[in-house]
Amino acid sequence: MLERKILSSAELNAWLTSEIRKIDGCHECKLTWKYRLRDPGQHDGCNWSDLNLQLGEGADLDTAVKAAGEIERRAFKLFNLEDEAPASPQASTMEFHKYVRPRLLSTPVFQLDANLINAKQKLEAVNQLETWRDNGVICLVMSGIAHTEAQAGGGTGAEARRKKAASHIFTINEAGEAEEDDAYSKVEAILWGKATNDNQANDVEVVCEAIKWHAILITNDGGSNSQPGGILGNSKRLSEELGLQVLRPEEAVEFIRNKILERDGFNAQVTALTGKPVPEWTGQD
Structure with missing residues (x-):
């Protein structure tokens, strides 16, 4: 048997189609190869098999099928077929990164309460949360009402609070939207029974915005000897009845550290299987 000529996939398809279009009644037909064979030795050395026949307009089926069979035997x-080119480094990298988890964690948004504005950077847990935000590890925002609260008031540190609040992304509600929300009365009843001042009403709105945006609320409000109730003191009911997760800043840091360990552990398994290096930011969070 003569040595076969090596063609690219496109060249073989072009030859097959050209041949069938020489047949009367098949001028608009298209013929392409179908399978690449793993073991050409079992097929007399040919590394491809079978054809796809696409009939053209007005083509005679019997004529086209008979012609395709004869063309296949000759081809x-x-x-x-030429050997498949190895995947380029870029393609290989892209394939690898489909499976690696990104630096941004797959968690809900974290919503920071006004009592954690941290204008003087003295709250270590909040400093860590802000670092993760800046490094693209988490999404950390404020609710609109908390953002407004943080900028309110005067006295020492007022300007620093306003500047710090201005650095935060914040969610917004239309005026009066929170009070019209079905959750408002439920949250109000859980926190206070009935809100009797602006601060209590603001806390209700903070919780409602977190529920609306499916966020994890981070706060220092309540749950203390001086204020046993409030948001933290009622976190269990908020979770059980309204599905809201409420955390202290230290608890949020622990929660996120565990998520980082999960992410990096998963990526380590992927790199072990693929032989690719771990993402460059691994170990920096």
Whole structure:
């Protein structure tokens, strides 16, 4: 048997189609190869098999099928497909990164309460949360009402509070939207029974915005000897009845550290299987 000529996939398809279009009644037909064979030795050395026949307008089926069979037998003796090119480094990297988890954690948004504005950077847990935000590890925002609260008031540190609040992304509600929300009365009843001042009403709105945006609320409000109730003191009911997760800043840091360990552990398994290096930011969070 003569040595087969090596063709690219496109070249073989072009030859097959050209041949069938020489047949009367098949001028608009298209013929392409179908399978690349793993073991050409079992097929007389040919590394491809079978054809796809696409009939053209007005083509005679019997004529086209008969012609395709004859063309396949000739092509089988004449041609082999060139070897598939190895994946380029860029393609390989792209394939790898489909499976690696990104630096941004797959968690809900974290919503920071006004009592954690941290204008003087003295709250270590909040400093850590802000660092993770700046490094693209988490999404940390404020609710609109908390953002407004943080900028209110005067006295020492007022300007620093306003500047710090201005650095935060914040969610917004239309005026009066919170009070019209079905959750408002439920949250109000859980926190206070009935809000009797602006601060209590603001806390209700903070919680409602977190529920609306499916956020994890981070706060220092309540749950203390001086204020046993409030948001933290009622966090269990807020979770059980309204599905809201409420955390102290230290608890949020622990929660996120565990998520980072999960992410990096998963990526380590992927790199072990693929032989690719871990993402460059691994170990920096």
